[in-house]
Amino acid sequence: MTRYVLGRVAQAVGVLWAAYTVTFAVLYLLPSDPVALQLGAAGIETDKLSPSQLDAAMARYDLDRPVLEQYLTHLWNALHGDFGMSISKQVPVTDLLVDRIGATAALSLLAGTLSLIGGFALAYSASYLRWRPARLLLSRLPSVGASFPQFFVGLLLIQVFAFNLAWFPATGTDGFSSLVLPAVTISLLTSSVLAQVLMRSFDETLRQPYIVTARAKGLSRAAVQWKHAFRNAALPAMTILGVVVGLTVTSAIVTETVFSRNGIGKLAQEAVIAQDVPVVLAIVTFAAALFVVVNLVVDLLYPLLDPRIVHVQKVSR
Amino acid sequence: MSFRRSLSARRGVAAVAVTVAATLGLSACSSSDPGGSSAGDGGTPVAGGTLKVAFWPDNAAFTCVDPFQTYWIEHRTVIRNLADSLTDQDPKTGEIKPWLADSWKVSPDGLTYTFSLKQGVTFSDGSPVDAAAIKGNVDGWLDTVKATNGAAFGSSYVLGLKGAKVIDPKTVELDFSQPNSSFLQATSTTNLAIISPDSYAKTPAQRCAGDFTASGAFTLDSYKPNELLKIVKRPGYAWGSALSKNTGEAHLDAVEFTYVAEDSVRTGNLVSKAIDIAWPRNPFTVEDRELIERSDATVEQRSLPGVALTLFPNVSSGRILSDPAVRKALYKAIDLESYASTAYGKDYPVVGGPFDETTPYFAAQKDKLAFDRDEAEQLLDSAGWTRTGNGYRTKDGKRLTLVDQIQVLTPGDELLQDQLKQVGIDLKLDVVPAAERPAKIANGDYDLSGTYFTRADPGALQFILDPDLANSKALATNASTPETLAKIKALFAQAIQTTDEAESKKAYTELQALLIDEGVTYPIAERVQFAGVSKAVHGFSFTSESFLKLNDVWKSK
Numbered sequence: 009m010t011r012y013v014l015g016r017v018a019q020a021v022g023v024l025w026a027a028y029t030v031t032f033a034v035l036y037l038l039p040s041d042p043v044a045l046q047l048g049a050a051g052i053e054t055d056k057l058s059p060s061q062l063d064a065a066m067a068r069y070d071l072d073r074p075v076l077e078q079y080l081t082h083l084w085n086a087l088h089g090d091f092g093m094s095i096s097k098q099v100p101v102t103d104l105l106v107d108r109i110g111a112t113a114a115l116s117l118l119a120g121t122l123s124l125i126g127g128f129a130l131a132y133s134a135s136y137l138r139w140r141p142a143r144l145l146l147s148r149l150p151s152v153g154a155s156f157p158q159f160f161v162g163l164l165l166i167q168v169f170a171f172n173l174a175w176f177p178a179t180g181t182d183g184f185s186s187l188v189l190p191a192v193t194i195s196l197l198t199s200s201v202l203a204q205v206l207m208r209s210f211d212e213t214l215r216q217p218y219i220v221t222a223r224a225k226g227l228s229r230a231a232v233q234w235k236h237a238f239r240n241a242a243l244p245a246m247t248i249l250g251v252v253v254g255l256t257v258t259s260a261i262v263t264e265t266v267f268s269r270n271g272i273g274k275l276a277q278e279a280v281i282a283q284d285v286p287v288v289l290a291i292v293t294f295a296a297a298l299f300v301v302v303n304l305v306v307d308l309l310y311p312l313l314d315p316r317i318v319h320v321q322k323v324s325r
Numbered sequence: 326m327s328f329r330r331s332l333s334a335r336r337g338v339a340a341v342a343v344t345v346a347a348t349l350g351l352s353a354c355s356s357s358d359p360g361g362s363s364a365g366d367g368g369t370p371v372a373g374g375t376l377k378v379a380f381w382p383d384n385a386a387f388t389c390v391d392p393f394q395t396y397w398i399e400h401r402t403v404i405r406n407l408a409d410s411l412t413d414q415d416p417k418t419g420e421i422k423p424w425l426a427d428s429w430k431v432s433p434d435g436l437t438y439t440f441s442l443k444q445g446v447t448f449s450d451g452s453p454v455d456a457a458a459i460k461g462n463v464d465g466w467l468d469t470v471k472a473t474n475g476a477a478f479g480s481s482y483v484l485g486l487k488g489a490k491v492i493d494p495k496t497v498e499l500d501f502s503q504p505n506s507s508f509l510q511a512t513s514t515t516n517l518a519i520i521s522p523d524s525y526a527k528t529p530a531q532r533c534a535g536d537f538t539a540s541g542a543f544t545l546d547s548y549k550p551n552e553l554l555k556i557v558k559r560p561g562y563a564w565g566s567a568l569s570k571n572t573g574e575a576h577l578d579a580v581e582f583t584y585v586a587e588d589s590v591r592t593g594n595l596v597s598k599a600i601d602i603a604w605p606r607n608p609f610t611v612e613d614r615e616l617i618e619r620s621d622a623t624v625e626q627r628s629l630p631g632v633a634l635t636l637f638p639n640v641s642s643g644r645i646l647s648d649p650a651v652r653k654a655l656y657k658a659i660d661l662e663s664y665a666s667t668a669y670g671k672d673y674p675v676v677g678g679p680f681d682e683t684t685p686y687f688a689a690q691k692d693k694l695a696f697d698r699d700e701a702e703q704l705l706d707s708a709g710w711t712r713t714g715n716g717y718r719t720k721d722g723k724r725l726t727l728v729d730q731i732q733v734l735t736p737g738d739e740l741l742q743d744q745l746k747q748v749g750i751d752l753k754l755d756v757v758p759a760a761e762r763p764a765k766i767a768n769g770d771y772d773l774s775g776t777y778f779t780r781a782d783p784g785a786l787q788f789i790l791d792p793d794l795a796n797s798k799a800l801a802t803n804a805s806t807p808e809t810l811a812k813i814k815a816l817f818a819q820a821i822q823t824t825d826e827a828e829s830k831k832a833y834t835e836l837q838a839l840l841i842d843e844g845v846t847y848p849i850a851e852r853v854q855f856a857g858v859s860k861a862v863h864g865f866s867f868t869s870e871s872f873l874k875l876n877d878v879w880k881s882k
Contacts, residue, residue, distance in 0.1 A: 163590070171597045179599070282386055
């Protein structure tokens with residue numbers, strides 16, 4: 009068990025390092041002049057500067073040192089939670105992240121909860137219903153839900169629930185009511201993804217011989233589905249939970265922009281537009297860390313939910 | 326991808342105008358009053374309340390609310406209400422009126438400006454707005470110009486300024502090395518707004534973040550870029566310019582500026598009463614305007630003085646537009662009337678020359694800009710560009726493709742693409758994010774690149790066209806041949822380095838004709854500042870620069 013945990017943790021750290029390094033390489037090795045880009049982000053046009061001013065500006069943003077040295081310094085600082093200064097906003101990147109993280113965390117949490125409820129409810133009712141047309145309809149819904157572009161869904165919800173019905177505000181980062189529409193927008197996608205996986209694994213589990221046995225023993229259909237099928241079918245859903253959490257964060261980029269919410273997603277969008285490399289780097293690292301941590305937690309939960317995984321470990325030892 | 330459309334930052338902006346006034350036709354157009362102010366009705370002003378204004382996204386490339394450094398229209402709109410200027414400009418007549426300065430004198434040679442200051446005015450930290458404070462500002466401006474090598478936006482307002490002398494506590498003298506005919510108007514702009522001399526001890530970056538003190542009717546409460554900017558009433562304010570009805574404390578307690586990326590959401594917020602004023606950068610679409618007017622809100626509008634929405638060509642050798650005949654054909658191929666009515670609506674003004682019509686010394690070039698498809702075809706034929714099977718023209722096996730560098734794709738761009746296709750020109754729309762733009766322009770890999778500049782003075786254009794002054798040296802260098810550039814510079818010098826208004830007028834009139842004759846600027850559209858204003862808001866008005874002025878604004882309960 010210890011070896012399993014240590015292995016998983018080591019893997020997580022490796023993934024995180026790779027994500028940081030690849031992002032750094034991509035951002036710094038873009039086929040454009042990183043100096044001009046970064047100075048441009050700070051509102052300075054290089055062709056306006058004299059050579060000595062250009063040198064001074066480059067020194068200010070650490071651009072005058074070799075790439076490898078920049079990389080090592082940045083990595084070392086990042087390990088200490090220091091991602092440098094935002095070029096376009098002139099404030100420490102860490103402050104920006106800390107300032108914005110609450111809004112996105114709340115959004116992710118609500119969207120995640122809605123996805124779980126929505127995904128399970130849909131999958132469960134699809135497998136419970138016996139009337140074929142209704143089953144068919146429900147089983148097709150996730151594909152529809154996953155196909156709608158999020159900015160469109162967002163604008164549609166704003167039009168109906170903010171402008172016409174005035175139930176929720178259209179924009180802002182102000183309390184729970186401003187959270188509802190963006191969370192629904194995101195969960196439409198994520199609950200669809202979840203429901204798709206759940207439906208398939210429900211169908212598969214229900215075809216297993218032990219289900220037939222349970223039914224033959226006289227258990228009701230509902231009891232069989234709830235007690236016997238559900239827990240087994242939920243395992244694959246656990247696996248994609250990491251993906252779903254990740255999706256809620258990446259969806260925040262579009263959703264927060266449409267709803268003018270000040271979270272990490274909107275920060276990412278602003279940083280990309282402004283080519284604010286330190287901020288982009290920090291956000292990618294943060295998102296990667298989130299993926300890694302959620303997946304690590306899922307990996308560590310497996311043995312608890314499915315004892316077979318630990319047994320396999322024991323045998324292989 | 327409509328959400329992306331409104332996100333990109335467009336550089337543009339600001340303003341000086343001219344000493345002169347009444348004759349210049351600084352007319353404004355507002356739906357309810359042809360002057361700058363309107364909605365004055367509605368009874369006795371009520372004190373209190375928070376006004377909610379929604380802008381489009383904050384400047385992604387340069388976050389800065391320092392008066393002298395910023396070029397961004399929305400930042401300048403906020404600054405107008407935080408910081409006072411030496412003078413104010415009447416949006417109806419263009420006349421320069423007293424504000425922090427009671428009176429002023431300009432020496433006959435145009436080299437000395439003497440300002441006599443209003444007594445009893447203080448910055449919000451309590452320090453006096455006296456001659457020493459003005460001198461502190463002049464020193465601060467000149468230091469900033471030097472530190473940024475002229476890149477700071479305010480540099481364009483202080484050309485020729487040498488320094489200031491304190492004569493007595495209420496009299497200050499500003500000295501010039503050469504005349505600058507637009508300087509008096511410059512003192513009325515937000516870019517030369519007065520902040521406390523202590524603020525100039527801070528770094529330019531600190532000032533950009535809002536770390537400065539001024540004497541305005543509001544003070545900056547907080548600024549979180551692209552999230553929220555909040556200003557609050559300054560108690561005891563009593564020195565508004567006579568152009569405001571209310572020269573004392575503001576009626577409003579506070580004003581909150583938020584940033585909404587999606588145009589339709591901003592409009593919807595206004596219509597559903599979540600905000601009080603929707604302040605778009607690009608003109609409202611016809612649909613949005615109808616939506617606002619059908620609700621009980623009103624649409625206010627005023628042409629932004631300065632350089633029109635313009636495409637600047639790349640005429641460097643080897644590029645297609647180095648051929649004057651093709652440049653001429655381009656004017657004839659573009660139908661500006663249908664552009665205005667299709668992109669912005671039936672009653673939208675058609676651009677008439679290199680400048681918007683509210684710009685002083687505006688001289689219409691309508692004949693030269695008139696649409697004539699046949700003439701365009703003839704010009705291209707005789708220039709050797711012949712039609713091929715697919716409708717596009719070629720010469721020596723090379724297609725007539727023009728790369729138009731844009732930052733956001735608008736329906737107008739696609740309309741232009743279609744208009745040029747009719748005469749066999751292939752307009753390639755190259756979407757370039759703001760941050761990549763400088764490098765792309767420096768590489769010269771474009772044929773047309775759009776920009777504009779809000780400033781009530783034709784001199785604005787030299788900060789696009791003169792490589793020695795321009796923010797983008799490459800764009801300026803590419804826009805005209807060396808011979809034409811020499812003529813342009815001579816005309817600007819003639820217009821600016823004089824105190825004779827007739828001389829300026831003559832030079833600027835000649836200049837506007839030259840720009841079109843030589844194919845240096847391609848005006849595409851008049852720029853109009855729109856605002857959607859809720860019924861609860863009274864006393865709305867535009868400044869001479871078409872910014873929002875809040876002194877008279879109050880909200881009914």
